[in-house]
Amino acid sequence: MKDRQHDSDERQRTPGSEDTGAAPPTGEDRQERVRRLLEAGDDAIRRALSRNSDEFLSHNRQQGGQ
Amino acid sequence: MHPDRIDSRNVPKLVGADFELANFIQGLERAGGTGHDASEALLAEIEGVPASGGGRTYTAGSYVWGAGSAYGWSQDQGRKFLATNGGCAYIDLDHLELCIPEVRSAFDHAAASMAMLRIARRAQVAANEHLPEGQSLQVLVNNSDGRSNSYGSHLNFLVSRDAWDDILERRPHYLQFLAAHQLSSMIYSGQGKVGSENDRPDVAYQISQRADFIETTTGTQTTYRRPIVNSRDENLCGKADGLARLHVIFFDNTLCSGASVLKVGAMQIVLALLEAQAIDGTLGIDVPVAASVTWSHDPTLQAKVRLVDGGEATALGVQRRILETAQKHHATRGLPGVPRADEILALWEDTLDKLAARDFDALVGRLDWVLKQQILERALEADADLSWKAPQLEYLNQIYSSLDPAEGLYWSYARAGLVEDWVSEEAVTRFEHEPPEDTRAWTRARLLRHVPAESIEKVDWDHIRLSVDERGFRRHVEVRLDDPLGFTREHTAHLFDEGATQRSNS
Numbered sequence: 035m036k037d038r039q040h041d042s043d044e045r046q047r048t049p050g051s052e053d054t055g056a057a058p059p060t061g062e063d064r065q066e067r068v069r070r071l072l073e074a075g076d077d078a079i080r081r082a083l084s085r086n087s088d089e090f091l092s093h094n095r096q097q098g099g100q
Numbered sequence: 101m102h103p104d105r106i107d108s109r110n111v112p113k114l115v116g117a118d119f120e121l122a123n124f125i126q127g128l129e130r131a132g133g134t135g136h137d138a139s140e141a142l143l144a145e146i147e148g149v150p151a152s153g154g155g156r157t158y159t160a161g162s163y164v165w166g167a168g169s170a171y172g173w174s175q176d177q178g179r180k181f182l183a184t185n186g187g188c189a190y191i192d193l194d195h196l197e198l199c200i201p202e203v204r205s206a207f208d209h210a211a212a213s214m215a216m217l218r219i220a221r222r223a224q225v226a227a228n229e230h231l232p233e234g235q236s237l238q239v240l241v242n243n244s245d246g247r248s249n250s251y252g253s254h255l256n257f258l259v260s261r262d263a264w265d266d267i268l269e270r271r272p273h274y275l276q277f278l279a280a281h282q283l284s285s286m287i288y289s290g291q292g293k294v295g296s297e298n299d300r301p302d303v304a305y306q307i308s309q310r311a312d313f314i315e316t317t318t319g320t321q322t323t324y325r326r327p328i329v330n331s332r333d334e335n336l337c338g339k340a341d342g343l344a345r346l347h348v349i350f351f352d353n354t355l356c357s358g359a360s361v362l363k364v365g366a367m368q369i370v371l372a373l374l375e376a377q378a379i380d381g382t383l384g385i386d387v388p389v390a391a392s393v394t395w396s397h398d399p400t401l402q403a404k405v406r407l408v409d410g411g412e413a414t415a416l417g418v419q420r421r422i423l424e425t426a427q428k429h430h431a432t433r434g435l436p437g438v439p440r441a442d443e444i445l446a447l448w449e450d451t452l453d454k455l456a457a458r459d460f461d462a463l464v465g466r467l468d469w470v471l472k473q474q475i476l477e478r479a480l481e482a483d484a485d486l487s488w489k490a491p492q493l494e495y496l497n498q499i500y501s502s503l504d505p506a507e508g509l510y511w512s513y514a515r516a517g518l519v520e521d522w523v524s525e526e527a528v529t530r531f532e533h534e535p536p537e538d539t540r541a542w543t544r545a546r547l548l549r550h551v552p553a554e555s556i557e558k559v560d561w562d563h564i565r566l567s568v569d570e571r572g573f574r575r576h577v578e579v580r581l582d583d584p585l586g587f588t589r590e591h592t593a594h595l596f597d598e599g600a601t602q603r604s605n606s
Contacts, residue, residue, distance in 0.1 A: 065461050072464070072475075072513070074516035075475075075513040075515075075518065076482070077512070078507075078512030079479050079482070082499055083483070083496075085507075087491060088491065090126055090499070091491055091495055091498070093124050093126045093127070093134065093238075094122065094124055094126075094240075094246070095124065095132070095245065095249070096122050096124070096135055096194075096195070096244075096249045096251060097135050097193045097194040097195065097251075098250060098323060099192060099194075099250065099251025100120065100192060100193070100251065100254065100322035100349065
């Protein structure tokens, strides 16, 4: 089936194309910032994996709700 | 504004929300789980005026472990309204359920929702103090337990009765437009989860928590054969016949405020388009229930579904069409019923642009499913023994939304500065302690603060019934709050101030 026009259009758009007046962070700056912030939160993953996940999962039995 | 004077083509898009939390007691064994114990313990720690009156308020620490239910055994138990902000809390099918006070804007919705979570968190801390060593009350802000049990994060929106009838009864193309929007919006409203549930095809990770549980296009039911568009008709506006309330059960709980604002703001705009009869009537999905799974199971955003006009589209493509319709309408006729519509449209466009470019670094602080995916992928990278099927991944999936800030992964990344702030700390704090000033929630909260508890017989969203002693006789007075847009601070503050002046002069 031929693509709808809108599906073709979406691939041509690029981030940061809006005119905000202020210089947005460059792709590389933002990538570096995100990596740094993700690393800052990684300790939470390590702490989580050190806990007894089996007990948590076995007790997490919810009633079906709305 | 009196309901009769509302422009039925531009009804202000008042928003309500009620969301069920997962709750259980880790370390306590009970056949069938500990949801009942956990939800009762939580509710007991939340101060409020019982909906059934009875001259009591519930005070903290009143739950007696092992004493059986304090509220009876019906599905909806123990409803109490909060004199602080006019919202309410109760137990629904063993889940603590929180309801925000009615608000006008998507931004206020996000702030009020976060405020209710803080109230729940304080209840969790208090309840845990009563637990023996080795037990811990857990609360999760998500929509499924990984065992095919789902619970809801509901929204409701004020619409004209005409619009409600058009969507649910008269114009099938309106229903299909709304369904197309709700489904495709999962690309920003999904919380994400590991695996699949409800006998859906297996997948490593998917965008939406609720998609697997959608089984029909429309219906009134909410606990089985869940519909995309819910047709519950309960306006909670008393005799205001020109108004209706669209009840929405499709969406996930979202913690990122950007996702929350966009989830609600885009719905407000889409409903405004439907109300103004300004939709693209040719847009619809051929098999909507199947599309729910197809789109959710593809975090690469490439999956296409057939449309009613014979074409195909990704979720992003459908959202782009709807956004363009909204932008054109706003440019010519405005969106007067949607506060801060300009900002919502800008956020919507920016988000779609970034999704189209697969710029997930730019969205990791805005969309829960993107943040959760990145967290899980980092865990996989750090430990070669882990896989998507590992129970530890399901554990991380669940505790992403733990209400405990020390354990919840979302809070860790928020503290690290990764998550965008679309609502201020001041706004969240205000809604913990005060009602919105621009809806009837303001008068509800004031009444609950000023009227002695023993005089309150019944509280509901659109009325409060009082029992007043008048020279030895009991008189019943019903205060009607039918107009959800009325009874604001501007309308009624003078009544409470006058009351205070009279008491000080007596």
